[in-house]
Amino acid sequence: MDRIRIRGGNRLNGEIQISGAKNAALPLMIASLLTDDTLTLRNVPRLADVTLLMRILGNHGVDISVDGKRLGTSGIQGDTMHLTARTIVDTTAPYETVSRMRASFWVLGPLLARCGEARVSLPGGCAIGTRPVDMHIQAFENLGANVEIDQGYVVAKAPKGLRGNKISFSKVSVGATHAALMSAVLARGETVIENAAREPEISDVAECLVKMGAHIEGIGSSTLHVQGRERLHSATHEVLPDRIEAGTYAMAVAMAGGDVHLLGARTDLVGSVIDVLDRAGVSTSPTNQGLRISRNGAGLKPVEVTTEPYPGFPTDMQAQLMALMTRAEGTSTITETIFENRFMHVQELARLGADIRLNGDSAAVYGVKRLRGAEVMATDLRASVSLVIAGLAAEGETTVHRVYHLDRGFERLEKKLGACGADIERLAS
Known part of the structure; x- marks a missing residue:
């Protein structure tokens, strides 16, 4: 099993190209199931989850090809992927695939909408909480599907097709919004989705669906109006830049010090992160090409932050911020409201000398004068990068x-940081 070794103390200076967003690329790939025409996606990041989803979609009958690199292009530019689901050969997603990547559960909506049936394994729990799918099932039932749980599988059937209806979620859920949206675009009549998630990745998928012929109003708001279509067609869409990756590298520069230009970062997507960094005493400057982050000698100020659905501070940045605040000059408070069990990185940060005390869903982070290197273990995607920071x-x-x-979730992280001066290397198992 590979590991990453870091020798701390180097400042970061240079440029980092921000990759396409994983949390948009995965549902965009799944949207290819909604049409028998080709969906072309540009700026697809090279990630383990993307590779796994390619295999999963292939099992359903999606033909996938990836363009080769042209001479002279950068090795960190995203891939161009062509996905064609001419014929759906299997409407079952087995446990062995869904258990490896939770996002693969989202195939249920497109399969149900296009084929009238789907059988998809329940994803079960994960390292950062149970994350139930009851609201997904609610959405399918509201659209006229008969849904049963059978031996650990969600079995949904709508032999006469889905029918538009009102879907009102009791709380904001990115996954349930994806499920409702990708089902409603092929449902007969109008669907109104209330209390929809407003994350930019939801909007990116909605904009791609519109290019494919869907009629969606209210994109970016908490209420979506979807007029169903009989079929969708081919389209070309570019995956938006990854706001979590941009925020993560911004935290890395804030921690190590230096001056780095995050190329391709969109400041409109990371407003809450910029606000927190500004309060912490880190310099942030929007540019024509992205976002510049710098910290040159000044100490870090403590902050008080609560994770919230977009446009609030993202839960996927909580671990990175906690790592940064271990070196603040004072006490920070970080409250996690989205997922339970998302403080498992605390014990590993403590191995480096961090002083963090938990009280329910809040963590008090007492800044220390120094951290000391140690052997640490990643417990999940975001926790692992907090240890790198x-x-x-x-x-x-x-x-x-x-x-x-x-x-x-991070494309060539050690190469991107290493190019800016970090002493970091991947060690093969």
């Missing part, structure tokens, strides 16, 4: 184990 400022050597978590 801490290692950039730790004295001596830090080794992060189980970096397969990192490969699920």
Whole structure:
């Protein structure tokens, strides 16, 4: 199993190209199931989750090809992917695939909408909480599907097709919004989705669906109006830049010090992160090409932050911020409201010398004068990168184990940081 070794103390200077958003690329790939024409996606990141989803979609009958690199193009530019679901050969997604990647559960909506039936394994729990699918099932039932749970599988049937209806979610859910949206575009009549998630990745998928012939109003708001179509057609769409990756590298620069230009970062997508960094005393400057982050000698100020659905501070940035605040001059408070069990990185940060005390869904982070390198273990995707951020400022050597978590969501992280001066390398098992 690969691991990453970091020798802390180096400042970061240079440029980092922000990749396409994983949380948009995965549902965009799944949207290919909605048409028998070809969907072309540009700026697809090279991630383990993308590779796994290619295999999963292939099992359903999706033919996938990826363009080769042209001479002279950068190795960190995203891929161009062509997905053609001419014929759906299997409407079942088995446990062995869904258990490996939760997002694969989202195939249920497109399969149900296009084929009138789907049988998809329940995803079960995960390292950061149970994340139930009851609201997904509610959406399918509201659209006229008969849904049963049979031996760990969600079995949904709508032999006469789905019918538009009102779907009102009791709380904001990105996954349930994806499920409702990708089902409603092929349902007869109008569907109104209330209390929909407003994350930019939802909007990116909706905009792609519109290019495919869907009629969707209210994109970017909490109420979506969808007029169903009999079929969708081919389209070409570029995956938006990854706001979580941009925020993560911004935290890395804030921790290590230096001056880095995040090329392709969209400031409109990371407003809450910029606000927190500004309060912490980090310099942030929008540019024509992205976002510049710098910290040159000044100490970090403590902050008080609560994770919230977009446009609030994202839960996927909580671990990175916690790592940064271990070096603040004072006490920070970070409250997690989205997922339970998302403080597992606390014990690993403590191995580096962090002083963090938990009280329910809140963490008090007492800034320390120094961190010291140690052997640490990643527990999930975002937790793993928080350990890398801490290692950039730790004295001596830090080794992060189980970096397969990192490969699920960060493209060539060690190369991007290394190009800016970090002493970081991947060690093969």
